[in-house]
Amino acid sequence: MTTTTVVPRRHPKGAGLAPLAGYLARRLLSAAVVVAIVSMLVFAFVHAAPGGPERSIGGRFATAEQLVAIREQYRLNDPLWTQYGQFVSSALGLDFGTSYSMREPVTDSISRAASTTVPLVLFGWLAALLIGTALGVVSARHAGGAFDRGVLGFTVVGASAPIFATAILLSYVFGVALGWLPTLGEGDGGMDRIRHLVLPGVTLAIAAMAAITKVTKVRVGQVLEADHITFATARGLPPRGVLVSEVLRNSGVQLVTQAGAVLVAMLSAVILVEEVFDLDGLGSLLIQAITARDIPLIQAITLFTCIFIVAVNLVVDLVCMAIDPRLRIGRGGVTR
């Protein structure tokens, strides 16, 4: 049997930056292509959908003249490629236009909504990451025990319960029965905002935690059974040192990849959470924009979402390469 081992080449200081820059450039270029394709598709779909923005702006009893005037005002009669070209040229200058329905710069609407969604997603993600990883590690170390079975039950329930059901249950228990926390809304900032985001954040965390716990448990369990862990333990290394420098480091790629995937998945989960907790976040704003056929707003939100997803994937890849030198093949690593 032939085995192949990856041995990282030792470079003089700064010698690895050129390949990294090239790699980054290629990734950014492919990211730009992905963003462009997504934005074109969204633009085409929005225009193909029945009911135009002029109906939302003009209302139920709009006259034919009003509709014509609205279409002219927003240049909706221009050919699609002209409209798209205008959007792209403005967007490149960081001008995403004015919302048809809210008459304010799209960036104003998005930043207002982001002030709810960003802390919510960050809280849910970090909580899921920290607690999920901790539960997974402890569960793997005590595989088959009562704690492991309890965690298994939690992950099954957490992963299979629809997120809106979790949200309503939490809202009922802590908002109605105990009266500790508000059941809806985003609050007025500061501590009030934090109080309002606790239940939505916990709902997001529970949904994501199940996946993180499961992956952590499986991967850490695999690493714990590896020979080098047995040797490290036999050499008398302290358990905490083995856990951090051996177990977690060797599980890192899977955990980081999972963390990235969970962060991306939270973008769809947060739409449901915002709906149930009636939060004026990005998910609600997107639904509102789609309902009103508010094209500039739809384009901008989907564009930012797409950029976010591409960025998360890029960061995950870079972190994984930093953790595991074998992933740097083709950028300075060699095989023999």
Added chain:
Amino acid sequence: MTLLLTGAACGGSATSPAAGGLKVLVPVQGALLDPTQASIQSLGILLLGLEPLQRLRPDGSLRPNLATEVEQPDPRTFVYTIRSGVRFWDGTPLTADDVVHSFNLHAAKGSKSINASLWASVSNVAKTGEDEVTVELAEPDPQFPYVVAQTGIVSKAFYEKHKGNVGTPAVMNMGTGPYEFASFKPSSETVLRANPEYWGDKPAHDEVTARTVGDDSTRLLAVQSGEFDGIFNVPLNQLRSYAGLEGFEQAEAPDYAVYKFNFDTSKAPWDDIHLRRAVTLAINRADLIKGPLGGKATPAPTLVPADVMTTLAATDEVSRLYQRLESDLQFDMKVAKQEMARSSVPDGVSVTVPVTGSDPNLSAIAQTAAQSLAEIGVELKIQEVDDNTYYDAVYFKHTTDGFTLDNFGATSPDPANLPLYCLLSANGLPDGSGVNIAEYSDPQVDNALQRSQRLGTEDPKRGALLLDALESAAKDIPYVPIAHPNVYAVGNSKLDLSHFSTFWWLTDWTRLGSS
């Protein structure tokens, strides 16, 4: 999950009035705090801040508000005397110029106001004295006083200063009302605080928060937890859950709206009266009221509820006609099958019926009706779509298969409101707004409706003409009226609902009991 919520509601978790003013859930809010972009229920918030010249009383009559006097020297002219001493929230005085500006936002040529069609009969708005504004109509319009009652007065100077940004969260708007806008989240939440300098009765609350929540369960939890003091327009399918809430009372009122099936009479095979009659007789309206509408509605023999029509026509005449129309709509499968056999599609027809999820009753009604319609060979394929798609297909472009279902609500308490929208040929496509979904066109009906429009608002002859129009149209069956739903509100001691009506949004609803 529904069981959990229902059980909890019936269990009656202790609730207490929310602290910090009045907090209510309202069915809809505009994306802008601008009268050109708000209509019907979304005006409920706007009119607390931007007052109209005349305000609707809970009994349906109009009372003076920013206008102390209204004169109508002839059917086409309205002269308003503007109340003196009224100031906007920024301290500037209300003038006739502000009123002219406010009216012209909707009435001026090229206006993009969603309410422009309501002002279509206006030919001129002018300041005719220091405190006097005169509105001239091209045609008499008995509904015009109600249009004025839903038109908020704004500061002209404020609009000129902020140009295209009025109504946004950063700028909001400037009015004279008992409450001034404190904060605004588009389509979601408006917070108003009491205007200490208000010219009229002291505002009933220090602060009013109105929030619109899309999810049924969230609304219920918000009221159950005591975070909100009440809710307007409770969905019919949730009434039982709200009924058990301790400390809350439920108010009921007839809605001036009608659930109806619509036949596009310009489109085959629905241009065939035999098919229309067959479908009408195969729909068991009593079952639809008992089932999908939970008994919270009254049978609709025609478009206008009897209690609305009796405000203009003699009760016995209304009663006689409505009984006759009701008997023509009675479920009769045997005759329905006979009519189907005589129709152009004796072997049956398949039709896609769009419904929108924002009114779950539409889907439930269509599904129930589909069962009995299948017996005469009419297959309904029910397709749930979003609001925009639904309105586009059903009202704006008439691109459906020709058989649709909707719940059409009046925009004013006037009995002519729905007949004009639904029966006047001018409201069909391509020239009209399309709310005449049936594309119904009958010279006799048009004539009766147009003659009724030339009379005074309270002229009883209008009632007789409207009855004529309804009777004539019924013979052609452009619609199958199903039911007039009731409308409900729930509130604790902070929200006085003793005079609640379907037009609560035109009243000062923060003090319904006394306004």
